[in-house]
């Protein structure tokens with residue numbers, strides 16, 4: 001079990017890119033999370049909703065906005081294995097910017113656990129809005145955690161962001177984990 005844990009939320013399907021919508025087999029944030037994995041060797045957990053957001057971009061926007069407006073905490077399909085939280089010292093939390101903040105299923109996940117005393121590094125992919133208020137909302141959902149300066153990556157650049165992610169992780173003292 002690793003002391004650094006990578007958790008991500010991402011959505012394959014229709015997504016925003018400069019010049020129009022594209023069909024993604026792997027979501028942008030999933031790419032970023034896999035780069036963080038290759039740089040740390042850390043365990044990875046994907047946040048899956050019990051009822052995933054639609055693949056259609058505009059339908060997804062509507063559903064996510066409804067969740068935001070209702071401060072919903074949508075049900076998740078699965079949770080971390082027992083003992084993972086106890087072992088974890090640093091959480092690399094990767095998610096897209098949805099409506100200026102994190103997707104509500106990310107708050108479902110965070111609020112389910114006690115992150116106090118852990119370090120949280122937020123990595124947000126976005127379509128131009130950067131981190132938005134992700135850091136503040138993560139901090140509110142993880143009381144007692146140390147929220148470090150996050151990294152914002154334009155979604156369509158995520159696959160080429162290995163160096164940026166490496167520099168950011170190194171700045172926070174995170175590198176390849178020893179076995």
Ligand SMILES: Cc1cc2nc3c(=O)[nH]c(=O)nc-3n(C[C@H](O)[C@H](O)[C@H](O)COP(=O)(O)O)c2cc1C
Nearest residue numbers: 010011027028029096097099100125127128129155
């Ligand atoms: C429901 C929804 C809301 C979004 N809201 C924003 C936003 O407020 N600001 C922004 O910069 N990008 C926004 N985007 C674009 C995503 O943040 C961006 O495409 C992200 O990289 C998608 O990551 P993924 O492919 O891992 O799901 C939104 C996308 C969706 C689907």
